[in-house]
Amino acid sequence: MTDATAGSIPRKPLIQLDRGPVAVTSAALVAGTLVIAQLVDIRQAVLFLVGALMGLTLYHASFGFTGGWRRLVVEKRGNAMRAQMLMIGVAALVFIPLLTLGNPFGQPLAGATAPVGVSVLVGAAIFGLGMQLGGGCGSGTLFTVGGGSSRMLVTLLFFIVGAVLGTAHLPWWLTQPSLPAISLGANLGVPLALLVTFVGLAAVAWVTVLVEKRAHGSLEKPKAPSTTGLPRLLHGPWPLVGAGLLLALLNIATLLIAGHPWSITYGFGLWGAKVAQAIGVPVASWEFWTWPAQAKALQASVLEDVTSVMDFGIILGAALAAGLAGKFAPRVAVPFLSLLAAAIGGLLMGYGARLSFGCNIGALFSGIASGSVHGWLWFAAAFVGSLLGIYLRPVFGMDGFKSK
Numbered sequence: 001m002t003d004a005t006a007g008s009i010p011r012k013p014l015i016q017l018d019r020g021p022v023a024v025t026s027a028a029l030v031a032g033t034l035v036i037a038q039l040v041d042i043r044q045a046v047l048f049l050v051g052a053l054m055g056l057t058l059y060h061a062s063f064g065f066t067g068g069w070r071r072l073v074v075e076k077r078g079n080a081m082r083a084q085m086l087m088i089g090v091a092a093l094v095f096i097p098l099l100t101l102g103n104p105f106g107q108p109l110a111g112a113t114a115p116v117g118v119s120v121l122v123g124a125a126i127f128g129l130g131m132q133l134g135g136g137c138g139s140g141t142l143f144t145v146g147g148g149s150s151r152m153l154v155t156l157l158f159f160i161v162g163a164v165l166g167t168a169h170l171p172w173w174l175t176q177p178s179l180p181a182i183s184l185g186a187n188l189g190v191p192l193a194l195l196v197t198f199v200g201l202a203a204v205a206w207v208t209v210l211v212e213k214r215a216h217g218s219l220e221k222p223k224a225p226s227t228t229g230l231p232r233l234l235h236g237p238w239p240l241v242g243a244g245l246l247l248a249l250l251n252i253a254t255l256l257i258a259g260h261p262w263s264i265t266y267g268f269g270l271w272g273a274k275v276a277q278a279i280g281v282p283v284a285s286w287e288f289w290t291w292p293a294q295a296k297a298l299q300a301s302v303l304e305d306v307t308s309v310m311d312f313g314i315i316l317g318a319a320l321a322a323g324l325a326g327k328f329a330p331r332v333a334v335p336f337l338s339l340l341a342a343a344i345g346g347l348l349m350g351y352g353a354r355l356s357f358g359c360n361i362g363a364l365f366s367g368i369a370s371g372s373v374h375g376w377l378w379f380a381a382a383f384v385g386s387l388l389g390i391y392l393r394p395v396f397g398m399d400g401f402k403s404k
Contacts, residue, residue, distance in 0.1 A: 017234070021323035029316050040303050047257055047306055051313025054250050054262070055143050058314070059321035060235075061243030064140035065360040066131045069386050074399070076215035078208025079222075080240055084365075085201040087244035091369035092197045094252050095261065099370055100185040100193075105256070111185075111370030112261045114357035117178020119170070120374050121381050123355025124363065126348050128382035131360075132389025133396065134159070134345025138264035138359030141349075142311055146318025148330040154339055155346040156268075162350020163269035164276055167288040173355050184371035193371050200376065201368075235325045251366065258306045261366035265353040267308035270297055272350075341396035345389075356381075 029052055037045035057063065068080025098104055099111040114120065131137045134155040136144055141159060144152040184193035212219055222239060232238075251262045273283045277298070283289050289298050302308040322328040334342075353359045356378055358367065364382070367375025393399060 017326050018323040018328045021319060021328040025316055025320040025323055029313075029320065032312065032316065036303055036309060039301070040309075043257060044303070044306070044309055047254065048309045048313045050250055050253055050257070051310030052317035052320070053313075054139075054247065054310070055146055055314035055317025055319075056321045057238065057243050057246050057250070057317075058139055058143040059147055059318040060325070061238040061240055063240060063243045063247065064143075065137045065364070066135065066140050066386075069383065070132060070390055072208055072211065073387060073390055076211050077220050078205075078212045079220055081208045082205045083240035083244040085205045086241060087248045088365055088368050089198055089201045090245060090248035091251050091261075091365070092194065092201075092371065095255060095369045096185045096193050096197070096371045097190050098255065099183070100190050107256075107259055109255060110260045111183065111372060112263065112358065112362055112366035112375070113181040113183050113370055113372040114363070114367070114374045115174070115178045115181050116374045116377055118176035119173040119178065120356045120363075120377050123166075123173070123352040123357075124378040124381035125352070125385035127352030127356060127359060128385025128387075129389040129392075130162075130345040130348025130350075130352060130385075131382075132345070132386050132393060133341040134349055135342060135398075137361070138268075138349070138353065139314065139361050141346075142264065142314045143318035146315040147322040148319070148328050150330055151334045151338060151342050154334075154342040155349075158343045158346030159265075159350040160268045160272040160275075160346075162347040162352075163265060163354050164272035164283070164350070165347075166351045166354025167269050167273065167283075167294075168286055169351075170354055171287040182373040184373065186371075197368065197371060248369075251369070254310070260306075261362075261370060262310070263307050263358055263362035263366060264311060265307075265350070265359045265362060267302075267305060267311045268350060269354055270302065270305055270308060273298055274302065335397055337396045338398065341393070341398060352385075 029049070032048055033045045036048050063080075063083070065084065068084060072078045072081055095111065099109055102109060127137075131140075134141065134152075136152060136155065138159075141152055141156050145156050184196055187193075188196065209219065254260075254262045273289060276283050284295070284298060288294055297305055319328065349359065353362075357363055357374065358378070360382070363378040364375055367378060369375075
């Protein structure tokens with residue numbers, strides 16, 4: 001090949017991206033930050049940006065609980081679940097001591113604790129089933145919607161409907177048998193609480209190692225990245241372990257800034273309740289929405305709600321990541337059965353999350369990291385529900401359980 005011939009071949013740019021989505025999303029992030037800072041305060045604007053960083057991380061690492069759990073069951077590969085356990089452990093290392101102190105920096109800190117009872121058990125199992133049909137958990141739904149998935153938009157819409165229905169029924173579920181919220185830090189002290197938490201997380205990780213080695217003889221090795229440096233930072237994929245560590249740090253930042261850990265699904269119920277109220281449904285008279293905090297949130301702007309603002313940030317952060325990766329391509333044509341599964345899964349997740357005080361983020365990640373026993377109950381029940389969901393996926397034309 002001559003120099004002239006070589007020079008005539010166009011070179012690929014080092015960094016490829018979808019310029020339109022990147023420009024629009026970047027402008028939305030800047031505008032959103034300024035508007036929130038002006039209408040609410042700087043703290044809320046910072047939380048919006050923390051949410052955006054979470055969305056960017058979730059998208060670039062494809063960091064979701066749903067796929068990771070299904071991969072362990074179907075393919076007998078546990079690297080995603082081990083990354084999840086590491087993420088929770090790093091957050092717990094900071095959460096439990098800070099929450100035990102209660103007010104270490106002049107701002108009261110509250111953990112993601114909840115009663116341990118029938119409501120959590122049933123709700124988490126319903127959620128686990130729903131997330132396999134819907135195709136994502138709470139955070140997974142948000143970051144895939146941000147990435148342009150029309151199917152996951154259906155999941156999100158029905159997630160919101162299910163969350164509103166859950167607020168209608170939660171008072172009854174709270175009358176069912178239950179123990180009060182149990183905090184390991186408050187009951188065992190910080191050292192023993194951390195030990196119990198780390199042993200539990202390590203036990204889960206070890207089980208995934210045993211399952212994987214029994215099926216394959218060795219653990220899966222990470223794939224060598226096709227790019228490095230700035231292109232990989234912008235395009236992804238990011239390593240699961242690195243993403244898990246970053247999400248743990250961002251959850252710690254959320255605790256310190258907001259006064260409570262990261263959560264996802266409360267915002268869905270609030271959005272749905274506001275829409276229902278606007279069209280004449282008397283949600284303000286429902287018992288859940290008469291409780292002081294809920295009544296205040298229903299009357300206030302969604303921009304004053306921390307969870308909502310961070311959810312908006314996650315969607316925009318994921319959209320920015322998709323644009324940077326050159327993968328922002330909304331898909332319109334989705335098979336009917338798949339859309340039906342998305343709708344059913346969304347309803348189940350919304351309802352189950354409200355009954356069980358959160359999703360994989362608010363109940364599992366933030367719950368266990370806070371030292372709350374209900375987080376462990378949620379984990380066990382949701383995993384069982386997830387198994388059923390995996391078996392049901394083929395009914396809707398999706399990949400399900402395959403014996404090896």
